[in-house]
Amino acid sequence: MNQPAILVAPTADTAEAVVAEHCIAAIAAHPRIVLGLATGRTMVGVYDKIVAGCARASLSLAGVTTFNLDEYCGLPEGHPASFRAYMRRHLIDRTDIDPARSHVPIGIDGAGYERLIAMAGGIDLQLLGIGRNGHIGFNEPGSAITSRTRIVTLAPTTLEDNRDAFDGCAPREAMTMGIATILGAREIVLLATGPAKAEALADAFGGPVRAGNPASALQRHPRVTVVCDADAAARLDPALRQIAATP
Numbered sequence: 438m439n440q441p442a443i444l445v446a447p448t449a450d451t452a453e454a455v456v457a458e459h460c461i462a463a464i465a466a467h468p469r470i471v472l473g474l475a476t477g478r479t480m481v482g483v484y485d486k487i488v489a490g491c492a493r494a495s496l497s498l499a500g501v502t503t504f505n506l507d508e509y510c511g512l513p514e515g516h517p518a519s520f521r522a523y524m525r526r527h528l529i530d531r532t533d534i535d536p537a538r539s540h541v542p543i544g545i546d547g548a549g550y551e552r553l554i555a556m557a558g559g560i561d562l563q564l565l566g567i568g569r570n571g572h573i574g575f576n577e578p579g580s581a582i583t584s585r586t587r588i589v590t591l592a593p594t595t596l597e598d599n600r601d602a603f604d605g606c607a608p609r610e611a612m613t614m615g616i617a618t619i620l621g622a623r624e625i626v627l628l629a630t631g632p633a634k635a636e637a638l639a640d641a642f643g644g645p646v647r648a649g650n651p652a653s654a655l656q657r658h659p660r661v662t663v664v665c666d667a668d669a670a671a672r673l674d675p676a677l678r679q680i681a682a683t684p
């Protein structure tokens with residue numbers, strides 16, 4: 438079991454900056470890096486800061502390959518709440534990333550997505566958010582630690598949290614990388630901000646690995662960094678917290 442480094446930044450903005458700087462440094466060191474990407478409200482500021490930081494440093498993303506964690510099933514191409522549209526809006530259309538190297542798990546079966554990841558050499562750096570029920574990607578509570586990319590049914594809390602994006606008819610199913618797929622990344626950075634994430638975060642890293650909190654599986658990975666703001670850190674055991682060096 439590994440206890441990940443849990444870096445606490447004073448605000449969401451500084452926590453986002455810590456994660457963005459980590460990504461920019463990784464891209465600068467390895468321009469052909471394979472990134473695993475997350476969506477959600479938490480990541481919007483991270484992508485803004487990556488876009489701005491890369492522009493400032495004249496850092497090209499043309500050699501980068503990306504694999505998104507998940508996507509809703511059944512949404513028409515271009516639906517604004519789809520994760521494809523999210524990635525275009527927040528990252529792809531604002532940088533020189535090659536859209537042909539930016540993958541989202543849709544229009545392909547789970548095994549095919551796993552093959553694409555393997556053919557790219559595996560994921561070097563996986564970004565993660567966390568649901569308030571502890572989900573990572575769309576691996577809801579109960580997901581097996583051995584799970585791979587597959588179609589899942591979304592939990593009621595997840596449907597509720599994402600309902601506003603859908604005019605009342607949110608998809609009930611999604612394709613998601615599995616927990617084993619996520620644990621296959623060479624490095625993982627999880628970002629949690631806001632008070633709604635405090636309980637899930639404390640439960641993921643303050644207790645044993647258990648299927649009831651999918652993020653707890655990250656204790657099985659040797660290279661995980663958790664970055665959070667003070668609100669999300671509120672219920673963490675103080676012994677687990679480290680102060681983030683803010684960029």
Ligand code: GLP
Pocket residue numbers: 475476477478479480506507565566567568569573574575595599
């Ligand atoms: C979403 C995504 C996750 C994300 C999580 C938290 O629905 N599938 O990848 O990390 O839920 O979302 P948010 O950042 O909006 O709280």
